[in-house]
Amino acid sequence: MTGATHARRVFSGVQPTGGLTLGNYLGAVKRFVAIQEDEAWETLYCIVDLHAITASWPGREGMRRATREMAAAFIACGLDPARSILFNQSQVPAHAELAWIFNCVARMGWLNRMTQFKEKAGKDREAASVGLFAYPNLMAADILVYHATHVPVGEDQKQHLELARDIAQKFNNDFDAPDFFPLPEPMIEGAATRVMSLRDGTKKMSKSDPSDMSRINLTDDADTIALKIRKAKTDPDPLPDSPEGLEGRPEARNLVNIYAALADRSPAEVLAEFAGQPFSAFKPRLAELTVATITPISARMRELLAGPEEIDRILSEGAARAAAIAGPILARTHEIIGFIRSR
Numbered sequence: 002m003t004g005a006t007h008a009r010r011v012f013s014g015v016q017p018t019g020g021l022t023l024g025n026y027l028g029a030v031k032r033f034v035a036i037q038e039d040e041a042w043e044t045l046y047c048i049v050d051l052h053a054i055t056a057s058w059p060g061r062e063g064m065r066r067a068t069r070e071m072a073a074a075f076i077a078c079g080l081d082p083a084r085s086i087l088f089n090q091s092q093v094p095a096h097a098e099l100a101w102i103f104n105c106v107a108r109m110g111w112l113n114r115m116t117q118f119k120e121k122a123g124k125d126r127e128a129a130s131v132g133l134f135a136y137p138n139l140m141a142a143d144i145l146v147y148h149a150t151h152v153p154v155g156e157d158q159k160q161h162l163e164l165a166r167d168i169a170q171k172f173n174n175d176f177d178a179p180d181f182f183p184l185p186e187p188m189i190e191g192a193a194t195r196v197m198s199l200r201d202g203t204k205k206m207s208k209s210d211p212s213d214m215s216r217i218n219l220t221d222d223a224d225t226i227a228l229k230i231r232k233a234k235t236d237p238d239p240l241p242d243s244p245e246g247l248e249g250r251p252e253a254r255n256l257v258n259i260y261a262a263l264a265d266r267s268p269a270e271v272l273a274e275f276a277g278q279p280f281s282a283f284k285p286r287l288a289e290l291t292v293a294t295i296t297p298i299s300a301r302m303r304e305l306l307a308g309p310e311e312i313d314r315i316l317s318e319g320a321a322r323a324a325a326i327a328g329p330i331l332a333r334t335h336e337i338i339g340f341i342r343s344r
C-alpha cells in the first residue's frame with residue numbers, strides 16, 4: 002500500500018561532545034568519507050545535538066562550540082558538504098516528531114535492556130533524564146525518517162541499531178503498513194570498529210576517559226602523539242606473524258589494528274611486515290603514520306573554526322536538504338497512522 006522504494010541511503014550521527022578521538026576517526030568519520038566516495042550511495046551525516054543534552058548541558062556557548070567543532074572535524078577529515086548532506090539534528094524537526102511516534106512503538110522492556118543506558122545512568126537510574134532512556138527511539142527516528150538503509154557505526158552502537166530494526170518492524174506491523182520502514186543494516190566493518198584505550202586494551206578509547214594518555218585526540222600535536230604511542234601499554238613479546246598470534250594480547254592487537262586502519266591494510270598484512278619485531282621498532286612507525294594522518298586534519302580544523310559563519314551556513318544548507326527528504330516520509334507516516342492533515 003505504501004509503495005516505498007528504498008535507495009541505498011546511508012545515515013549516521015555523532016554527538017557534538019567536543020574532542021574527537023582516533024577511535025571516532027577510524028571507527029566512524031574515516032568510513033563516512035570512504036562511503037561518500039562511492040557514487041552508488043546517498044549519504045547523510047548528522048551532528049546529533051538533541052542527543053547531546055540527554056545527559057548534561059555544556060552551556061549555551063559550549064553547545065555551539067562543540068557543534069561547530071564536530072562539523073569542522075568532519076569537513077577536515079574529507080567530508081564534502083556538496084556530496085554528503087551534513088547538518089545538525091535540531092534544525093530538522095522531523096527527527097523529534099518521528100521520535101515521539103516511536104516512543105509509542107518501542108516497549109519499556111526493550112529500552113530497559115539497553116546497555117548504554119545502564120552505563121550512562123549509573124547507579125542512580127531514578128535521576129537519569131527521560132531523554133536518556135528514550136535516546137534509542139530518537140536514534141531510530143534519525144535513521145528511519147530518511148528511510149535510510151545502511152548505518153555505519155562502531156561496535157558499541159550495534160544494540161541500538163537492532164532496536165531501530167525492531168521499531169521499524171513493529172511500526173510496519175502495528176500500523177498495517179508492510180515494508181513502509183526499511184530495516185536498516187548496520188555497517189560495522191574494518192579493523193577499527195573498536196579502537197581500545199592505549200592504557201588498557203580491554204577498554205574502549207573514549208573522550209570521557211579521565212586519563213588523556215589513554216587516547217589520541219585529533220587536536221594532539223606531533224610530540225604528544227609520539228609520546229602517547231611510546232608510552233602505550235604493550236606486552237614484552239615481539240609481534241606475531243599472524244592475527245591468531247594476537248589472541249590474549251589485547252594491547253598488541255589494538256596497536257596492530259590501529260596501524261592497519263590508518264594504512265588501509267589488513268592486520269594480516271601489517272603482521273607480515275612486522276613479524277618478529279619488538280614494539281620498540283613498531284611503535285615509531287605507528288607514531289609516524291598517526292602523525293602524518295592527524296596533523297593535516299587538525300590544521301584544517303583550526304582554519305575552518307576561524308570562520309564559524311561559513312560552518313553555520315553549511316549546516317543550514319544541509320538541514321534544508323535533509324528536511325526535503327524527511328518531510329514527505331513524515332507526512333506519509335502521519336497518513337498511515339490516520340492523523341488528519343491539510344493538503
Ligand code: AMP
Binds near residue numbers: 024026154
Ligand atoms: P561517540 O563519540 O560515542 O558519540 O561516537 C561517535 C562514533 O564513533 C560512533 O559511531 C561510535 O561507534 C564511534 N566510536 C567511538 N569510540 C570509538 C572507538 N573507540 N572505536 C571505534 N569507534 C568508536
Ligand code: TRP
Binds near residue numbers: 049140152158
Ligand atoms: N548513538 C550514537 C552514538 O552515541 C549517535 C547517533 C545518534 C547515531 N543517532 C544516530 C548513530 C543514528 C547512527 C545513526 O555514537
